Amino acid sequence: MRLGVLDVGSNTVHLLVVDAHPGARPLPAHSHKAELRLAQLLDDSGAIGDDGVEKLIAVVRDALQAAEDKGVEDLLPFATSAVREATNADEVLARVEEQTGVRLQVLTGPEEARLTFLAVRRWYGWSAGKLLVLDIGGGSLEIAYGIDEEPDTAVSLPLGAGRLTAGWLPGDPPDPDAVRALRRHVRAQIARTVGEFSRFGAPDHVVATSKTFKQLARIAGAARSADGLYVQRELKRESLEAWVPRLSGMSADQRAELPGVSEGRARQILAGALVAEGAMDLFGVESLEVCPWALREGVILRRLDHMGSA
Numbered sequence: 444m445r446l447g448v449l450d451v452g453s454n455t456v457h458l459l460v461v462d463a464h465p466g467a468r469p470l471p472a473h474s475h476k477a478e479l480r481l482a483q484l485l486d487d488s489g490a491i492g493d494d495g496v497e498k499l500i501a502v503v504r505d506a507l508q509a510a511e512d513k514g515v516e517d518l519l520p521f522a523t524s525a526v527r528e529a530t531n532a533d534e535v536l537a538r539v540e541e542q543t544g545v546r547l548q549v550l551t552g553p554e555e556a557r558l559t560f561l562a563v564r565r566w567y568g569w570s571a572g573k574l575l576v577l578d579i580g581g582g583s584l585e586i587a588y589g590i591d592e593e594p595d596t597a598v599s600l601p602l603g604a605g606r607l608t609a610g611w612l613p614g615d616p617p618d619p620d621a622v623r624a625l626r627r628h629v630r631a632q633i634a635r636t637v638g639e640f641s642r643f644g645a646p647d648h649v650v651a652t653s654k655t656f657k658q659l660a661r662i663a664g665a666a667r668s669a670d671g672l673y674v675q676r677e678l679k680r681e682s683l684e685a686w687v688p689r690l691s692g693m694s695a696d697q698r699a700e701l702p703g704v705s706e707g708r709a710r711q712i713l714a715g716a717l718v719a720e721g722a723m724d725l726f727g728v729e730s731l732e733v734c735p736w737a738l739r740e741g742v743i744l745r746r747l748d749h750m751g752s753a
Contacts, residue, residue, distance in 0.1 A: 445472065447515035448739045448748065449506055451499070451547055453482035453525035453581025453605050454654075454708070458506040459739045460513045465747045475509040477502045478707045481525035482582045482605040490531040499535070500542045507543060519742055522547040523555055524582030524603060552599020552639065556585035558741030560594045563650050565744055566736045572647030575640070577722050579655040579715050580736060581605035584633075584722070594644055602629055604655050604708075604715035609638050612624050612714060615694050624693050625714065630721045637725050649728045651678065651738035654708065655715035660733045661703025662686055662712075668703075676733040680723045687716050 444464060450457045460473035469613035479502055491499070503520075510518055526532055527549050540546045550558070557579050567574070576594075578585040582603035587594040611625040651660075656678065661667065663682035666674040690698060690713045699709035723731065 444516050445514050446743055447510045447513070447518045448629075449503070449510070449545070449547075450739050451503070451520070451522040451526060452493060452696060453479070453523060453603055454478060455581075456499070456502045456506060457739065458509055459743075460510065460515055463742055463743060463747055465750050469743050469747070473509070473513045473671050475506055477505065480581070480605060480707075481529075482603065483609045485525075489528070490529055491526070491529045491535050496535055496538055500539055501726075503539060503543045503545055507545065514631055517746070518545075519746055520545050520547050522549050523580060523738075523744060524599075524601075526549075527551070528601075549753050552583055552585060553571065553597045554739055555580075555583070555596035556587040556599055556685075557594055558745060559585060559652055559738045560587035560589065560597065560741070561592055561744055562736040562738070562741035563652065563734050564592050565740075566734050567648065567650065571650075573644070575646035575649045575726065575728070577606055577649070577651045577656070577719070577731070578653045579718050580653060581711075584718055586636060586640070586722070587745065588643055588646060598639065600632050600636065602632055602718050603630075604718065605709040607714035607718070608711040612710075615710065616692055617713065619691065622713070622717070626717050626721070629717050630701070630725060632722050633718075633725050640726070645727075646657060649726075649731040650732040650734045651731050652734050655712070656719060656731075658685070658703045658705070658708065659683060659716055659719055662701050665733065672735045677730055678719070678733060679730045680720070680728060683716060683720050683723065685741055687713075687720055690716055 458475040461469040463469040573590045576587045584600045584602040587597040589595040660678040665676040695709040699706045
């Protein structure tokens, strides 16, 4: 059957259409996305304003039309941290449903981490052993660890690249003192979680997902997206540490000229790099592999699992 997953994230609203059935690998058929940056549309009270809600409704309608055009039989709509943490989340969800008929399921941070972990586990298989999975989104950082399909522990921290850029790095290029303050904040947040993971022992394989890690790996010399899903892409901490000060001194326009960095994410790639560097350092990771599957694939796989057991 043809499934669609509608991901209302902190940066983008992304419809992924796949051909899938239980026990088979989901095959991508279509991708439709719009950069909305909900995390940056919050007002001083933490609410998504009327303008932001109207933009969200319009984007969801466009995604619904794309899903219909591509023959989607079952749509799985969900929202992550930007909607989850908005002070008017219930009102936003109600207005979206009233205007579009779409009832967004709001995932908790740990649910995001667990579903992403499932996707990574299925991609690499059992031979990967104990996995440590890192995922930097627009609003949050998810970390999960385990040897099975369900992680032994999973946490979500408010360290998304978009959120941190809006709250900590207003300048272009940012003030060096602001960068140092953000670096301290990021590392203090991550350090609080390290003990929870270290009691399970060292991972056999460290994996990262998300656009932020893909772009950081590309900057550091990894293969292009055009080279295909199955090309191994690594990010070494040594390379990342060399790039952080360079990114700090660049304007958004200069970063957008780097390989793999989109104009829409150029401002927030520095904050993402600080989070990635902090996580790799504090967890003792010298090198990690970038996985092409992430949260959306995890949602699809969980749905297929339920179909197969029905």
